[in-house]
Amino acid sequence: MKWGLTNGGKAASFHYSLFTIHYSLFTIHYSLFTIHSPVPTRDTIISNLPFTYQIRRSSRATKARITVAPGKVQVVAPAGIAERTLHRFVEQKQQWVVQALNRLEARVQQLESLAPEFYIDGAEIPYQGERYRLNVMPTRLKRIKLEFSDRFIAHIPETLPSGDHSEAIRDALIRWMKVDAKLKTEYYVEKHAHKYWLSPRSISIRSQKSRWGSCGIHNDIHLNWLLILAPPEVFEYVVVHELCHIKVRNHSSRFWQLVADHLPDYRQRRNWLKEQGSRLMMGL
Numbered sequence: 001m002k003w004g005l006t007n008g009g010k011a012a013s014f015h016y017s018l019f020t021i022h023y024s025l026f027t028i029h030y031s032l033f034t035i036h037s038p039v040p041t042r043d044t045i046i047s048n049l050p051f052t053y054q055i056r057r058s059s060r061a062t063k064a065r066i067t068v069a070p071g072k073v074q075v076v077a078p079a080g081i082a083e084r085t086l087h088r089f090v091e092q093k094q095q096w097v098v099q100a101l102n103r104l105e106a107r108v109q110q111l112e113s114l115a116p117e118f119y120i121d122g123a124e125i126p127y128q129g130e131r132y133r134l135n136v137m138p139t140r141l142k143r144i145k146l147e148f149s150d151r152f153i154a155h156i157p158e159t160l161p162s163g164d165h166s167e168a169i170r171d172a173l174i175r176w177m178k179v180d181a182k183l184k185t186e187y188y189v190e191k192h193a194h195k196y197w198l199s200p201r202s203i204s205i206r207s208q209k210s211r212w213g214s215c216g217i218h219n220d221i222h223l224n225w226l227l228i229l230a231p232p233e234v235f236e237y238v239v240v241h242e243l244c245h246i247k248v249r250n251h252s253s254r255f256w257q258l259v260a261d262h263l264p265d266y267r268q269r270r271n272w273l274k275e276q277g278s279r280l281m282m283g284l
Contacts, residue, residue, distance in 0.1 A: 069210035129231030237269035
């Protein structure tokens with residue numbers, strides 16, 4: 001089980017007797033029955049439904065729920081619920097799932113991407129809540145070299161065909177930002193961990209479509225590299241959020257008080273992520 005911070009946007013919630021639909025990630029909760037379960041496993045399911053979905057077994061889940069993110073449907077359930085029961089569950093809720101997928105797709109299409117259409121000289125690159133000019137320069141080096149000060153400079157091998165420049169620069173920027181995200185995560189961990197002995201076993205940077213971060217049962221911290229596009233204070237908030245799960249494995253008032261002890265203004269940072277997170281998730 002991982003306690004994680006998801007990409008929850010501003011959204012209304014509709015409550016029904018058997019399930020709840022949240023229009024941030026369109027999470028459908030449907031209680032089957034309470035049961036304890038062992039180690040989590042994952043299975044990808046391909047059925048005759050108009051979408052595919054994945055079953056994730058959770059050692060802490062006490063009921064089954066469906067989570068819908070852009071292009072992804074997942075059923076989180078205890079190991080004790082039979083797979084055929086979960087299949088029936090999804091079939092019963094397929095209309096809501098399809099509607100959720102369609103709404104999310106429409107929402108994504110309406111959002112303005114932070115990324116430039118092409119990575120060419122003069123393009124603006126999002127980074128830490130700001131936009132920085134990209135300059136492209138030829139080089140005799142065999143690989144792309146990136147530099148950053150008050151702008152991004154991409155040194156492009158003279159032998160690289162011009163038609164490949166944009167995609168190659170994008171890939172180089174993503175690699176650079178993942179490394180930078182790891183360095184900044186380590187900095188914020190060092191800044192906050194000592195206060196309440198919140199020391200993670202490991203730190204990793206991942207590419208994720210709907211989650212900003214998570215803290216595993218062995219205190220492994222995983223963060224989404226796209227956070228490097230957000231302002232530094234928002235990045236710091238997510239790091240602190242996951243660190244606090246080392247001590248409190250839920251989102252109780254005790255948990256939020258712990259977050260506030262580190263960041264008294266965490267609500268403002270959290271709200272920024274709720275309002276702008278969908279654009280960040282579109283990536284570069």
